[in-house]
Amino acid sequence: MDTVVTVAQIALGLSALLAIARAIRGPEIVDRIVAVDLVLLLLAAGVGSEAAISGSELYSAIAIVVALIAFVGTVLVARFVEWRDVP
Amino acid sequence: MMVIGSIVLLMGVALSALSAFGVWRFPTAIARMHAATKSASLGLALVVLGSGLAASSPGIIGIAALTTALLFLTAPISGHLLGRAAYLTGSTDYRFDALAGSQPIALRLESPSRADFSLLRWTGLIAIWVLLWRDFSVGSILGGAAVGFIIELSRRSTANPVPVNIPALARFSLFYLVALVRSNARVAWEVATPFQDDIDEAIVAIPLSVASPQAALLVANAVTFTPGTLAIELAGDPLTLYAHVLHFEGEAELRSEISRLEKLADAVFTRS
Structure with missing residues (x-):
């Protein structure tokens, strides 16, 4: 089980690097929001996978909270992007 | 249990990695959202579920169910808002754009009744x-x-309350689940094959003929999770659904698929 989780977390980390690369390259702000949202979801998956070893519900709960923060952040910034040019 | 859990967990990780590849590879913001909204949500749900199965913990499996429900409520919302922002601020040239020439989409917050x-x-x-x-x-x-x-x-x-038909809801959920698996397979295919060459993004308009706003909401949510489409806006009278499609093959095919969704969604909100 430890090996599986280690492999999973390395894969998630590499994916997050890819998403961060997209966040840096953009080119538009919406691309960056999509990428950062994805980074948070990958982070949630990484934390959640820890529960497979420890069996503790705390990790899954943290995963939910991170995913919800990602959602709220995305919605906020999307609204901001849409309305920042409106006088 | 451990083996099944590991397999589910790794499937979730594979989906998450896939969506990261999609976000890296796809050429435009809305195309990237196709990868991010469809695969990453299911990926996270599978990772939490797999961990629960591997640890044989009913508590974690319960949390996994909660995660799934929350993600499937939130992903279409953020997809819709981001899609709108991307459409309004972006400069993509669509071969076919049903929203072109219409008034800029305005925020329509109906006053709470x-x-x-x-x-x-x-x-x-x-x-x-x-x-x-x-x-x-x-x-x-x-x-x-x-x-x-x-x-x-x-x-x-703001909407009139409607009865919920449980068997119809179950049928709708089943359809939704199949569509979800198909759309993830589709995203996987798009990520794995050369994509840049045959990209043909379009915004299509589909007039809805559902009986209640609740059913329209269900249809819009489901469209975000069906293969190759992402709901961008739901507006107008009669209600019209504007969706972004990855590969434009004409509106007719999409219409028939959505009229099926409409029937299923309408059945959910009719008394049996």
Whole structure:
């Protein structure tokens, strides 16, 4: 089980690097929001996978909270992007 | 149990990695959202579920169910808002664009019509609270009652209440699940094959003929999770659904698929 989780977390980390690369390259702000949202979801998956070893519900709960923060952040910034040019 | 859990967990990781590749590879913001909204949500749900199965913990499996429900409520919302922002600020040239020339999409917050307090829903909220805390003391129930009361008081409804048909809801969910698996397979295919060459993004308009706004909402949510489409806007009278498609093959095919969705969604909100 430890090996599986280690492999999973390395894969998630590499994916997050890819998403961060997209966040840096953009080119538009919406691309960056999509990428950062994805980074948070990958982070949630990484934390959640820890529960497979420890069996503790705390990790899954943290995963939910991170995913919800990602959602709220995305919605906020999307609204901001849409309305920042409106006088 | 351990083996099944590991397999589910690794499937979730594969989907998550896939969506990261998609976000890296796809050429435009909305195309990237196709990868991010469809695969990453299912990926996270599978990772939490796999961990619960591997640890044989009913608690974690319960949290996995909650995660799945939350993600499937939130992903279409953020997809819709981001899609709108991307459309309004982006500079993509669509070969076919049903929204072109229309007024800039305006924020239409309908004024809340009336408070909508339901004793049944309040009791349900208290039950969820107590189950989440797994603490059946009087204090926990009172806490749940206080929070539930505030939620119910602040709730405003603009749509008329409609009955929910449970068997029809189950049928709809099954259809939704199949569409979800198909759309993830589709995203996987798009990520794995050369994509840049045959990209043909378009915004299509599909007039909806559903009986209630609730059914329209279900259809819009489901469209975000069906292969190759992402709901961008739901507006107008009659209600028209504007969706972004990855590969434009004409509106007719999409219409027939959505009319099937409409029938399923309408059945959910009719008394049996």
